[in-house]
Amino acid sequence: MSVSIKVKKGLDIRLLGEPAYAVEELPRSRLYAIKPPEFVGINPRLSVQAGDRVLAGDLLFYSKYNPDILFTSPVSGTVKEVVRGKRRMILRVVIEADEKDEYKKIEPDESSREGILKTLLKSGLFSLIRKRPYDTVPEPSQRPKAIYIRAYETAPLSPDYAFAMENRKEDLQKGIQILSKLTEGKVYLIVDGASQTFLNDMQGVALVKVTGPHPAANPSVAIAHTNPISQGDVLWVLNAWDVAIMGRLFLKGIYDATKVVAFTGSMMKSPKYYRLKQGAYLKDFSEDLLKTKENVRLIGGNPLTGSNITEDGFLGMFDNSVTALPEGNQARFFGWMPFLGTSRKTVYRLNFDWFSNKKRDLDTSLHGEERPFVMTEEAEEVMPLDIYPIHLLKACLTGDVDKMEQLGILEVVPEDFALVDYVSSSKINAQEIIRRGLDVMMVEIG
């Protein structure tokens, strides 16, 4: 059973620094961290303090709103510190890792739906699931109408899942089998429609084969074609890596946070894949990995939706790639002159090489200043969903909850507006506006 989706609207941005097809072992980091702000919609309550010893899989903190939702340590070691930000918000819990991991033994119970849920909750892996609408950690009591697993990404410098996960077939298959018992609907696996890999042979899933420019592989596109969301619906979205980690939990009874992560971007010495554990501290290796230490931005994830980890240096829980780009902090003389200066692919043809599909070296310059909405076609050009992006953004800005729902806020998550960020000539932060809009919806409607 499979669904094919051909996306027309969108934009492929090709960047220098695509990872080579080679996997290396990254030496074990001294430090690992787990960052509560990554898990939207929870309020962390600590269960450990600095100096406590933890095993891989031991509880670090839980959600205040639902104490069943646990967040556990990816490695064994000693809690080094709890870093707090503004208003004492917990930014990250840092663990000083042992030489070798000691795992907490978990007895997986896959006899029933309840048993599976309990195993996932106890191990902390339930927190890796994202709920639609709102893109938050789901409520365990809500049954998802369907589950979507993304094993393909179209954003620039995205990892190739079929390559990176080659050795995790069994884990992924087990994870799919487990998840299929949690929903009455189907489990969908989003794959590249243009290639035939082991992912196409996974059992117990409905394949969603997508082709076309970014954001073709975003789960929102697959969902819009198969299970368009209305209020009251709950869907789950997971990343194939997290499914494989769940699968390993049920096969071996441990939380093994090992992943193969793509190190990409024009500032990487040699872009390729590295095997490491979630939450690893990358700054220890920046000398070996990066071309220069100064003026480099390290991004957990891809350049469109990732988070800036230059400061803290820890790989995020959901990151399957790390991108290093040059910072664009230099003024450009007559930088706005059409047909001159930096060539970047966009919906306009304002460079002489607009037709070229060559890989470009982009930095982080904003290239202009924020302005009111003026140009109206650019956002629609990169929005494959049946949504009027500017009108939805305006509804979010005004906090008009009814309008937001009518215009489809429940069907989108911030990443669907990443290209709007990119193409916007008014330099609006569309992803942030959508996130705030979703937060308002959650409070007002729930």
Add this chain to the structure above:
Amino acid sequence: MKSLHDLLKKYEKLFLTGGKYEKLGPAYRAFYTFLYTPEVVTEKGAHIRSSIDLKRVMFVVVMALIPATLFGIWNTGHQYYVQAVAAGIEPAGGFWSEFLFGLKKVLPMIIVSYVVGLGIEFYFAIKRGEEVNEGYLVTGLLIPLIMPVTIPLWILALSVAFAVIFGKEVFGGTGMNIVNPALTARAFAFFSYPATMSGNLVWVANADHYDAVSGETILGYLAQNKSVPWSWWDMFTGTIPGSVGETSVLMILIGLALLLFTKVGSWRIVLSGLLGGVLMGILFNVWGENALMQFPWWQHLMVGGFAFGLAFMATDPVTAAQTNKGKWIYGFLIGALAITIRVLNPAYPEGMMLAILLMNVVAPTIDYLVVEANAKKRMKRKILSVKA
């Protein structure tokens, strides 16, 4: 170039919050960002951004206007010499004397338009503590191009002031205005000072200095049921009397090609506007009651402000419909209405201005209907899912 940048940066602190000239900050930044795209990097959202900002977009439109502007300058001189030679006032002049004569007439209009308009824009930006917006770069050139060359500069200045204040700033500036500011200026002059905006004396420079003038526009001839002394080739190349920049369809097409190629202008509006104009033109040809109705439909597209308005003002993204579907309706109605007003109400030979202004006001309603249809579809699905 580095020294210039260092110099600018040296004085920047005077204009920052707490600086001596803090209030003039927007003016300093407008100047600085004109010379340099600032060193600002992305902080939220996507880490990489396209290199297109509003300055770039607006400058493309200015570039697209340059052929029409240069031609308009020459044609101003050309029309003068044609008349003056016929009246025996001047000996025949060559290309350069025509161009220089035109330049002497048109350049002051452009300067007045920019000085008055930008002055008001800067004032509002400083008063509000906002950044100076780029929108007026285009408006400032559009206004002289859609005015008769004989317009007194004080009326031009007044029109510009009215357009910028009441057409734009009262709504909050670029991006917030309802109607096209350039057309607001023209409409203001048209209704407040009709004698300077219509008739057979205003379209040729110094026309009131000599008798036996024949400075009537084509639409003027037609409205009086007279036959037109120009061929379609004259209309296409633009060697006819008219507002400064709007006569040459050829030059407008060159500019339009740039707008459409770069995708800065909306092809949907241009195409649907053309369709609307053609359709109404053919309908009136079939009806054929008077000279205006018998005027061939394809020539309708080449006279008056039709081509200029469709290329440069109907496509103004701020005042047009904002949805792609809405743009089809918006453009079509502009084309159809322009020809209708022109033909059915000869008192207003320039139907294009009124058609665009009217559709500017209607555009939000079109968008509302388009977006509402999208919302209805969604709400219907919601009801179905609740039932199931």
